[in-house]
Amino acid sequence: MSRNEGESAGLRRRPARTVPSLVVGILLLAIGVGLAWLCIARLVSGSWSTLLQAPRNQLATLTWSDPLMWSIAAVAVAVGLILLLCALVPGGFNTLRVRSSSGEETGRGDVHAQSGNPGQQTVMTRRGVAHLARAQCVQVDGVSTASVTATAKKVHLKVGTSLRETKDLHTLVTDGVRNRLTAIGLDPVPEVTATIESRG
The missing domain is CATH 3.30.70.1350 (Cation efflux protein, cytoplasmic domain)
Known part of the structure; x- marks a missing residue:
């Protein structure tokens, strides 16, 4: 593969981090589709889906000192840090x-x-x-x-x-x-x- 432009970019590129990007994209797409479906169901039936009832009732009983809340927060922080490092830390040369x-x-x-x-x-x-x-x-x-x-x-x-x-x-x-x-x-x-x- 040859390049004739005098100012073309170097050939020693780093990976594009496509796997983390793909995972995040799929998760966001799934969340978006789920929220859109719930909103459409709410507009059609006039009430929220019963699928939300059990999670809503469970979340209503949680307090900030609840171990489950701390576990969810810790997992969210860990995932956020991993994604941030994937974005900021350059990968090895390929x-x-x-x-x-x-x-x-x-x-x-x-x-x-x-x-x-x-x-x-x-x-x-x-x-x-x-x-x-x-x-x-x-x-x-x-x-x-x-x-x-x-x-x-x-x-x-x-x-x-x-x-x-x-x-x-x-x-x-x-x-x-x-x-x-x-x-x-x-x-x-x-x-x-x-x-x-x-x-x-």
Whole structure:
């Protein structure tokens, strides 16, 4: 993916927080639909729905010192703080910076370049880094299975092997993946860790 505008935005974007937004949107929509239905029922029948009677009677018996009231308030404050933090605290980067374009090395569409000499950027998605790390990992002798998770700062390998002694294998897979990520130009190179599971 290339961009020719000289002042285009950086490619290292943060997540859009779509999940919290979607949850809040669905909740507000449900509340709005429920209130609209109750109001329409009130206009048609001339009285409020009996569905409101039990909650209204229960709420009428509550006092400010009631434990249930404090529990409701605590849950509301906690949900509000979580949503506020989701809005204010930036998420982790979903791409990793590459010193030079290396899309031909991965064979995937996971490397994106921003053209133009000033401020040129090349990035690789976390999924692309995970695929590359896994491809490197399974080439090591003794590795039976491998799964990889990648963030902007860490790549973790979960390796299955039939070997009983796994110390040397641990060194081989971590060094091999680290060298591969260095070779494609990731800057900085994320920390590479591994968990070896002997299945022999």
